[in-house]
Amino acid sequence: xxxxxxxxxxxxxxxxxxxxxxxxxxxxxxxxxxxxxxxxxxxxxxxxxxxxxxxxxxxxxxxxxxxxxxxxxxxxxxxxxxxxxxxxxxxxxxxxxxxxxxxxxxxxxxxxxxxxxxxxxxxxxxxxxxxxxxxxxxxxxxxxxxxxxxxxxxxxxxxxxxxxxxxxxxxxxxxxxxxxxxxxxxxxxxxxxxxxxxxxxxxxxxxxxxxxxxxxxxxxxxxxxxxxxxxxxxxxxxxxxxxxxxxxxxxxxxxxxxxxxxxxxxxxxxxxxxxxxxxx
Amino acid sequence: xxxxxxxxxxxxxxxxxxxxxxxxxxxxxxxxxxxxxxxxxxxxxxxxxxxxxxxxxxxxxxxxxxxxxxxxxxxxxxxxxxxxxxxxxxxxxxxxxxxxxxxxxxxxxxxxxxxxxxxxxxxxxxxxxxxxxxxxxxxxxxxxxxxxxxxxxxxxxxxxxxxxxxxxxxxxxxxxxxxxxxxxxxxxxxxxxxxxxxxxxxxxxxxxxxxxxxxxxxxxxxxxxxxxxxxxxxxxxxxxxxxxxxxxxxxxxxxxxxxxxxxxxxxxxxxxxxxxxxxxxx
Numbered sequence: 055x056x057x058x059x060x061x062x063x064x065x066x067x068x069x070x071x072x073x074x075x076x077x078x079x080x081x082x083x084x085x086x087x088x089x090x091x092x093x094x095x096x097x098x099x100x101x102x103x104x105x106x107x108x109x110x111x112x113x114x115x116x117x118x119x120x121x122x123x124x125x126x127x128x129x130x131x132x133x134x135x136x137x138x139x140x141x142x143x144x145x146x147x148x149x150x151x152x153x154x155x156x157x158x159x160x161x162x163x164x165x166x167x168x169x170x171x172x173x174x175x176x177x178x179x180x181x182x183x184x185x186x187x188x189x190x191x192x193x194x195x196x197x198x199x200x201x202x203x204x205x206x207x208x209x210x211x212x213x214x215x216x217x218x219x220x221x222x223x224x225x226x227x228x229x230x231x232x233x234x235x236x237x238x239x240x241x242x243x244x245x246x247x248x249x250x251x252x253x254x255x256x257x258x259x260x261x262x263x264x265x266x267x268x269x270x271x272x273x274x275x276x277x278x279x280x281x282x283x284x285x286x287x288x289x290x291x292x293x294x295x296x297x298x299x300x301x302x303x304x305x306x307x308x309x310x311x312x313x314x315x316x317x318x319x320x321x322x323x324x325x326x327x328x329x330x331x332x333x334x
Numbered sequence: 335x336x337x338x339x340x341x342x343x344x345x346x347x348x349x350x351x352x353x354x355x356x357x358x359x360x361x362x363x364x365x366x367x368x369x370x371x372x373x374x375x376x377x378x379x380x381x382x383x384x385x386x387x388x389x390x391x392x393x394x395x396x397x398x399x400x401x402x403x404x405x406x407x408x409x410x411x412x413x414x415x416x417x418x419x420x421x422x423x424x425x426x427x428x429x430x431x432x433x434x435x436x437x438x439x440x441x442x443x444x445x446x447x448x449x450x451x452x453x454x455x456x457x458x459x460x461x462x463x464x465x466x467x468x469x470x471x472x473x474x475x476x477x478x479x480x481x482x483x484x485x486x487x488x489x490x491x492x493x494x495x496x497x498x499x500x501x502x503x504x505x506x507x508x509x510x511x512x513x514x515x516x517x518x519x520x521x522x523x524x525x526x527x528x529x530x531x532x533x534x535x536x537x538x539x540x541x542x543x544x545x546x547x548x549x550x551x552x553x554x555x556x557x558x559x560x561x562x563x564x565x566x567x568x569x570x571x572x573x574x575x576x577x578x579x580x581x582x583x584x585x586x587x588x589x590x591x592x593x594x595x596x597x598x599x600x601x602x603x604x605x606x607x608x609x610x611x612x613x614x615x616x
Contacts, residue, residue, distance in 0.1 A: 141613045146613060221576065222541070224544075225539065225541050225544050228522045228525060228544060231522060232525055232526040235526055236526070236529055236530055255523060256522050256526055261522060284582050284583055284610075285578060285581075286580065287613070290514075290579060291514075291515065293569075293570060294514060295571065298570070300568075
């Protein structure tokens, strides 16, 4: 009986929370709303330590926080969300921790495409961006299945950076751009058409097309939790003109208020950002 | 030894044995200079935790000028003085590379009058400091695309780069006509050229090869350990995108015309307390 009452109370608070959020978002939407927010989800292990949990539970709580933040972003009207789930550098961690994270990721990726998941509720298309060959087979296959299963969704986009670093992404984009140009030149030479040197110079668009993150526009805001102010090899090229926000809260404790603050900051800087987009 | 004393020791090559008192005095003098240099580090800062490379985005001139009812040009006029002070502090406190974001590729699109004035500030700054930099064993380099800049500054910059090339102290780099994306694009074009000409294979292209194509290859430490941006805005504005992968950012609310020694100490102190994990475990 008590449990039933507790569930009812929780439901009531959630509903109230939802109504309050809707009200706040409707006010925020009077101004410009970011079309792409990226998150560096830092602080899971410190949270686990703080709460006397095992490391793995810090990451699990972090995952719940991620689901909440996704919900808030999509309710606000932000179409693109990118998250830094696992860096190539993170493979340097202890084998036990890497294994535990991989297992958690596989579990959560499979959960993403279930019927009642947030992905289907909000019509989210999911991408996994990075050097997926570095992942173990089960995780890679789960990622590919999730991408396939959500390919028809079109209301919003979730990009999960996994086995990713920005330097690796840029190098890979450079390699592909160079290969493409060399192939073009080879074809022209074989056909005897010759080419105008100037036409075949690589430009910014060529590089951007070959980035893993070409599926989304550049982020408007990058939020890194736990107070560290660094990008840690995340979206370096894409972050050229975006706002960086680094609240000291640990990732599992992030709330809608941090999002509201970030959006207000975005609105304050909006005219600058638009000017830079035109110049870039 | 030369760096400590500030001049080269000339030891004659013949077999004269120097009087022991000369040798002793020289060693004592060197040690005193060394000690005085070490003592000059402000309280709370540790020499072994000084960032090797400091990047600086000097911002806030317009707002500073606006607050005082001054013109933007008057705001920009303060740049030289503040940069000179910061260069001296970096040199004194053992920073090995200081990169200053002078004029960005985006600034190049500003009205000609404003751009010319800004460029003239840097030209004057370089001209008036060359002698001191020569004395202080400071090396000077420019990164960026100098060709859109007025010819007069191109000449001043080249002279400074050549004259100070052999110095081995603080490496002062100024980014003029610079954009992080532009730099990466130029490196990409260079790599493409080399592949086309058969100098390198496509599969040779990796992070370290690519890094050698960037303009920052001219320095021993191409990546800033600490990036300071004054003026309160929290963004990198297309500065050293590749090189900032693991840099610690410090965003100061102080407008650059007001940014002095105390502010710099605050940034360094914050940096020295940070735990840099590079993605691994702490």
